[in-house]
Amino acid sequence: MPLAVVTASHSPLMHTVAPRGDAQTAVDSAFAQARAFAAEFRPDLVVVIAPDHYNGMFYDLMPPFCVGTAAEAVGDYGTAQGPLAVDREAARHVVREVLAAGVDLAMSERMVVDHGFAQPLELLFGGIDAVPTVPVFINSVAVPFGPVCRTRLLGEALGRALLALERRVLLVGSGGLSHDPPLPTLDGAPPEVAARLIAGRHPTPGERAGREARVRDAGLAVVAGEPGPRLNPAWDRAFLDLLAEGRLKATDTWTNAWITAEAGNSAHEVRTWLACYAALAAAGPYDMRSSFYRPIPEWIAGFGITTAEPRRNS
Numbered sequence: 001m002p003l004a005v006v007t008a009s010h011s012p013l014m015h016t017v018a019p020r021g022d023a024q025t026a027v028d029s030a031f032a033q034a035r036a037f038a039a040e041f042r043p044d045l046v047v048v049i050a051p052d053h054y055n056g057m058f059y060d061l062m063p064p065f066c067v068g069t070a071a072e073a074v075g076d077y078g079t080a081q082g083p084l085a086v087d088r089e090a091a092r093h094v095v096r097e098v099l100a101a102g103v104d105l106a107m108s109e110r111m112v113v114d115h116g117f118a119q120p121l122e123l124l125f126g127g128i129d130a131v132p133t134v135p136v137f138i139n140s141v142a143v144p145f146g147p148v149c150r151t152r153l154l155g156e157a158l159g160r161a162l163l164a165l166e167r168r169v170l171l172v173g174s175g176g177l178s179h180d181p182p183l184p185t186l187d188g189a190p191p192e193v194a195a196r197l198i199a200g201r202h203p204t205p206g207e208r209a210g211r212e213a214r215v216r217d218a219g220l221a222v223v224a225g226e227p228g229p230r231l232n233p234a235w236d237r238a239f240l241d242l243l244a245e246g247r248l249k250a251t252d253t254w255t256n257a258w259i260t261a262e263a264g265n266s267a268h269e270v271r272t273w274l275a276c277y278a279a280l281a282a283a284g285p286y287d288m289r290s291s292f293y294r295p296i297p298e299w300i301a302g303f304g305i306t307t308a309e310p311r312r313n314s
């Protein structure tokens with residue numbers, strides 16, 4: 001049974017900061033195209049691969065990869081709060097098979113997720129609990145990271161596990177591309193920030209509002225004419241080309257320091273895209289069906305959306 005892929009950037013600023021020109025319309029229409037692709041594929045399982053931003057995963061125990069056999073969204077940046085419709089049996093199958101393939105990953109019976117998971121579920125399917133889901137977390141924010149090839153191998157193992165299910169599985173990758181939004185780092189953090197990064201679960205509504213306001217203000221500063229964090233459209237386009245041409249192994253030589261220097265601290269979120277495409281490649285040659293890209297400084301994001309499916313016999 002087939003696999004298919006949709007990947008999309010997410011942004012906490014998407015619904016609160018208006019970008020210049022026609023960027024909003026262009027993004028809306030690219031999402032409409034991705035929605036139509038997903039609807040036509042008729043998935044009976046959606047595997048969402050996404051990062052977290054210190055809402056569910058903290059430095060008290062930070063896994064590189066984790067599958068949720070049950071999951072709840074915190075409801076940040078205007079996304080819904082509540083349980084995801086996790087397909088528990090499929091999630092447990094994925095954990096078993098990926099571990100058996102030699103790729104270590106954690107499992108959570110109470111995974112907590114944020115807008116990284118919720119935004120694509122809402123934008124593609126209309127809600128966080130609208131489709132049977134297996135949530136797969138890839139740490140893309142909390143350094144240190146393992147080598148990029150580990151993510152590719154995770155994707156390959158995931159793809160093989162999903163093929164064995166004999167279901168119509170849509171993989172959704174969330175995050176990237178080049179971007180560096182304001183996110184605290186543990187190194188050099190003042191004690192109260194470090195405490196939040198280590199175990200900042202259940203913030204008060206005031207604390208959450210403060211965090212969200214800081215990110216929104218960064219976007220509004222760009223709207224007001226400040227330069228904002230650097231994006232790297234050339235790097236983003238090269239990554240999109242690499243995916244379209246199936247040259248996934250080329251990322252094995254990428255170092256984490258190089259990714260950060262070229263594309264920003266949060267560019268590591270492209271690991272979610274790499275895992276999706278590696279999973280799809282496990283089913284054989286594929287074709288990218290659509291590829292949208294815009295640098296959107298007001299959202300502090302090189303913003304991309306792609307769709308892909310196995311190559312059809314001609």
Ligand SMILES: O=C(O)/C=C/C(=O)/C=C/C=C(\O)C(=O)O
Pocket residue numbers: 010011012053054175176179181182183184211214215266269300301
């Ligand atoms: O300041 C904080 O504690 C949290 C900041 C965020 O959650 C920022 C998120 C940014 C993205 O998800 C992005 O990919 O741009």
Ligand SMILES: [Fe+2]
Pocket residue numbers: 010051053116175176266269
């Ligand atoms: Fe993010």
